[in-house]
Amino acid sequence: MVSQRTGLLKYGFVGPALVVLIVLNIFPLLYNVVLSFTDAELVGGGARYVGGSNYSRVFSTAEFVEAIRTTAVFVAAAVSIELCLGFCLALALQRGFRGKSAILTVLLIPMMLSPAVMALFWHQILSGDYGILNHILAAVGLGQPEWLTAPGLKLISILMIDVWMWTPFMMLIALAGLNSIPQYIYEAAEIDRAGAWRIFRRITLPMCAPLLALAVLLRTTDALKQFDLVMAVTGPNDAATQTLSALLFQKVFGDGKTGLGSAYACVLLVIVIALASVFTRYIDFIQRKQGKTQQ
Amino acid sequence: MQKPFLAIDRVTKKFGSVTALRSVSLNVGPDELLVVLGPTGAGKTTLLRTIAGLEAPQEGTIQMAGEDVTSRTPAERDVALVFQDFSLYPNWTVRRNLEFPLRAPGRRLSEDEIAQRVSWAAELLKIAGLLDRRSQRLSGGEMQRVAIGRAIVRRPRVFLMDEPLTNLDAKLREALRVELVCLRRELKTPMVYVTHDQVEALSMGDRIVVLGEGRVLQTGSPEDIFRRPVSPVVARQLGQPAINLLKVERSGGAWVADNGVAVAAAGEGGGNSMILGVRPEDIQPRGGEREARVTLVEDMGPTKILLVDWGGCNVHIVAPATADIHQGDTIHPQVDPERIILWPEQTI
Numbered sequence: 249m250v251s252q253r254t255g256l257l258k259y260g261f262v263g264p265a266l267v268v269l270i271v272l273n274i275f276p277l278l279y280n281v282v283l284s285f286t287d288a289e290l291v292g293g294g295a296r297y298v299g300g301s302n303y304s305r306v307f308s309t310a311e312f313v314e315a316i317r318t319t320a321v322f323v324a325a326a327v328s329i330e331l332c333l334g335f336c337l338a339l340a341l342q343r344g345f346r347g348k349s350a351i352l353t354v355l356l357i358p359m360m361l362s363p364a365v366m367a368l369f370w371h372q373i374l375s376g377d378y379g380i381l382n383h384i385l386a387a388v389g390l391g392q393p394e395w396l397t398a399p400g401l402k403l404i405s406i407l408m409i410d411v412w413m414w415t416p417f418m419m420l421i422a423l424a425g426l427n428s429i430p431q432y433i434y435e436a437a438e439i440d441r442a443g444a445w446r447i448f449r450r451i452t453l454p455m456c457a458p459l460l461a462l463a464v465l466l467r468t469t470d471a472l473k474q475f476d477l478v479m480a481v482t483g484p485n486d487a488a489t490q491t492l493s494a495l496l497f498q499k500v501f502g503d504g505k506t507g508l509g510s511a512y513a514c515v516l517l518v519i520v521i522a523l524a525s526v527f528t529r530y531i532d533f534i535q536r537k538q539g540k541t542q543q
Numbered sequence: 544m545q546k547p548f549l550a551i552d553r554v555t556k557k558f559g560s561v562t563a564l565r566s567v568s569l570n571v572g573p574d575e576l577l578v579v580l581g582p583t584g585a586g587k588t589t590l591l592r593t594i595a596g597l598e599a600p601q602e603g604t605i606q607m608a609g610e611d612v613t614s615r616t617p618a619e620r621d622v623a624l625v626f627q628d629f630s631l632y633p634n635w636t637v638r639r640n641l642e643f644p645l646r647a648p649g650r651r652l653s654e655d656e657i658a659q660r661v662s663w664a665a666e667l668l669k670i671a672g673l674l675d676r677r678s679q680r681l682s683g684g685e686m687q688r689v690a691i692g693r694a695i696v697r698r699p700r701v702f703l704m705d706e707p708l709t710n711l712d713a714k715l716r717e718a719l720r721v722e723l724v725c726l727r728r729e730l731k732t733p734m735v736y737v738t739h740d741q742v743e744a745l746s747m748g749d750r751i752v753v754l755g756e757g758r759v760l761q762t763g764s765p766e767d768i769f770r771r772p773v774s775p776v777v778a779r780q781l782g783q784p785a786i787n788l789l790k791v792e793r794s795g796g797a798w799v800a801d802n803g804v805a806v807a808a809a810g811e812g813g814g815n816s817m818i819l820g821v822r823p824e825d826i827q828p829r830g831g832e833r834e835a836r837v838t839l840v841e842d843m844g845p846t847k848i849l850l851v852d853w854g855g856c857n858v859h860i861v862a863p864a865t866a867d868i869h870q871g872d873t874i875h876p877q878v879d880p881e882r883i884i885l886w887p888e889q890t891i
Contacts, residue, residue: 432630435597440644440693441618450643451632537634 277517284510291504302511312512314487315495322403322491323471326410327464333411334418335460341419342426359416367480370409371396396481399488406477406489414467421463425456458534465527469520492516546609548573548733549594549701554603556589563589565757566603571701571733576724578748579737580768580780586757587737588627591703594735595624607700618647620701623694627706629686631678637689638674641665644697664692667726684715691723695730702727702734708743720747741781745769753777775886778820784848784859787826790888791819798883802854804833807880820884823848823859828868831877840870851876 284302288295306312337355341348358366373381374395382392395405429452437447475493478484484494485502496516500509547570556564563586571577581587592598594605596617604613612620623644631640641661645652652660665671668688673681681689687707694702707723708716724747727734738744744751745765753760753768761773772778778786789806791798793815797805806819828849835858839850842864849860849868853876860876862868 432626432628433632435617436624436626436630436632437643438597438617439595439622439624440697441621441647441650442643443618443648446648454634 280510280513283507284514286507288506288510289504290500290506295507298507302508303515305508306511306515311490311495315490315492318403318489319472319474319491322407322410322474323468325407326414326471326474327467329407329411330415330418330467331460331464333415334420334463335422335456337415337419338422338426341423355416355419358413361413363413363476364480366409366413367477370405370412371481374405402482402486402488406474406481409477409481410471410474414470418463418467421459422456425459426452428459429455458531461527461531461534465524465531468527469524472516472520472523492519546573547571548575548608549735550606551590551594552604552606554590554593554600554605556586556593556598556600563757564593564600567754567757567759568603569752569759569762571735572749573733574731575749576727576734576736576747578744578751579735579754580739580741580744580748580751581754582739582780584756585754587739587754588705589757590754591624591705591735591737594701595622595703596620597624621697621699622701622703623697623699624703625687625690625694625705625707627709629683629690629710631681631686631689631693633679635678636675637665637670637678637681637692640678640689641674641692641696644693660696664696667695668692668722684711684719687711687719691726695726698730699732702730702732702736704734704736706738706740709738709740723747741783745781753780755780770884772820772884775818775820778884782822784823784861786820786822786884787858789819789821789856789858791817793817798885800854800856802856804854804856807878807883814887816888818886818888820886821878821882824861825879825882826858826860827877827879828860828862828866828874829877831875833875834873835876837868837870837872837874840868849874 283295285297285299286295287298287302341352361369373379376382376392376394376397379395381395385392393401395401433451433455434447437451442450473493474491475484475497478486478489478491478494479497482489484490484498486494490498492512493516496509496512499505499512549571551567551569553566553568554564555562555566567586567590569577579587579590589598593600596612596615596619600613604611606612607620617624632643635643638661641664642657645657645660661674662671665674668691670685670688670692673685673689678686678689687710691707704723708719711719720743736743736747748765750763751765751768752762755776761768761777763771768777769781772781775786775788778788789800791800791806793799793809794805796809798807798809798817798819799805800819806821833854835851835853837849838852838857841848841850845864847862847864847866847868849862851858851860851874858876868874
């Protein structure tokens with residue numbers, strides 16, 4: 249009796265979440281795959297099966313290669329700068345001092361704001377004519393670059409905003425990693441006459457590594473999908489800043505080619521999954537090396 | 544006495560409003576094992592960490608080999624500290640743990656020399672078979688051997704041991720205690736050994752410092768501390784079961800307790816109201832005048848510990864195992880008058 253009732257109950261609990269997952273995640277994903285093999289368009293019905301022709305178009309256009317390059321540059325620069333800055337900030341904040349919690353809170357604000365708000369906000373700062381950054385640069389006698397319109401600077405501006413937004417995230421995770429290292433190990437190392445650099449290199453860094461790798465994984469998969477900042481700063485159809493996501497947005501909603509856009513989406517998905525599996529394997533490897541999974 | 548290697552002069556250490564060390568002074572000779580004994584919270588670990596340079600004292604100076612090292616870093620002091628909780632580097636092999644201090648910057652040792660020292664220490668501590676095992680896969684005793692190994696490979700100027708045997712089981716503790724004493728004799732390096740275990744203190748120490756509430760209560764040889772403690776607090780630190788303490792008055796040539804029991808004959812001199820201490824092994828169960836009831840008998844093997852109701856006060860007596868005494872028996876305790884210790888009443 250009881251087991252039958254708990255059996256029903258268990259489906260009752262899991263059911264709603266499962267339905268939401270299927271409707272909002274699984275179905276769109278599968279539908280997207282189906283669409284990518286058709287010539288569906290945003291307006292007007294009648295999608296026909298076109299085989300792999302969308303995919304051959306994806307891989308033969310210069311736009312795609314350019315978008316991959318832009319995305320790769322953006323991801324590599326953003327993640328590495330955020331990692332370095334975040335880790336340095338974490339090291340600086342690791343020791344307790346007066347006002348530490350206030351500083352932490354302030355540092356976390358960028359992460360909590362919506363990217364659209366953030367981009368508008370930075371628009372005001374970076375604007376070539378009335379932006380406060382150029383005012384400051386002028387005041388100290390430096391040039392006044394067109395941050396938002398000069399082709400070479402647009403991507404850098406987006407990068408700057410992204411770094412500003414996500415460095416606190418890296419810092420938080422790095423801080424968690426640093427705090428998980430017991431104090432006694434540092435003391436033992438100090439007694440063993442290890443210098444600051446040696447302690448950092450041999451103890452701090454290796455013991456933080458698994459968490460940092462996780463942070464890099466999360467940030468990389470997220471940065472690969474970079475869209476909102478591009479959309480807000482330059483729009484989706486700017487060659488200098490067109491990331492993969494911006495490109496696929498442009499294909500679907502700009503050009504109205506839903507089928508082709510779906511093919512882009514599938515390619516992006518495969519790239520993200522491939523990179524993520526490399527990272528998870530790396531994290532696994534580190535943990536195994538440290539003997540955590542053996543027990 | 545030889546010129547001390549380590550001299551601590553009036554060191555005071557405060558953590559916020561808590562004072563952990565109050566003007567502590569002590570000396571350690573160049574070839575001496577000094578035991579610091581005290582209950583939990585007496586400031587023993589703080590003292591050791593201050594000597595190591597992990598804590599900076601607010602007042603006082605620390606000298607090593609005649610040099611003031613008060614403001615030097617732990618690395619500059621070249622001390623080895625063995626922690627109570629082993630504190631090995633996790634995820635590293637035993638070998639790497641032992642090599643780490645030898646690869647410190649400024650310590651230019653050849654690979655041969657490093658390998659030689661590691662195998663020497665491993666041999667000495669009987670951990671040669673464990674060198675390639677990861678530190679978190681060792682048992683408690685093995686971990687502490689490795690921790691001691693990490694201290695000795697360096698040949699430091701002073702060994703500091705913070706209750707290194709406390710977390711081990713009794714049998715292992717005894718074995719490692721003997722090894723430590725032998726090891727130190729061989730290395731001829733001064734050692735400060737912190738413990739709350741009286742057996743370790745008495746058996747290992749060349750001298751003992753008794754610490755209580757951050758103060759040095761007494762310094763002396765184990766014999767001194769055990770036989771001539773300066774206060775009841777120190778007396779209670781040593782001896783198992785603990786010393787019997789009785790409030791006594793001089794009356795008719797004898798020391799008489801509150802309950803009217805004449806404990807021992809009173810000599811000349813001293814006050815009239817005193818605290819009398821007598822160790823349980825210095826009371827004979829028979830031969831006295833006043834009777835007492837045995838309320839509990841603990842058979843310890845070679846001896847029996849009796850808890851005795853002697854006219855209203857509880858007294859411990861150690862009797863030989865062969866004594867035919869049982870719970871509920873009536874005995875006539877007799878105190879060895881040579882062995883009693885007297886303190887003025889206000890010292891308690």
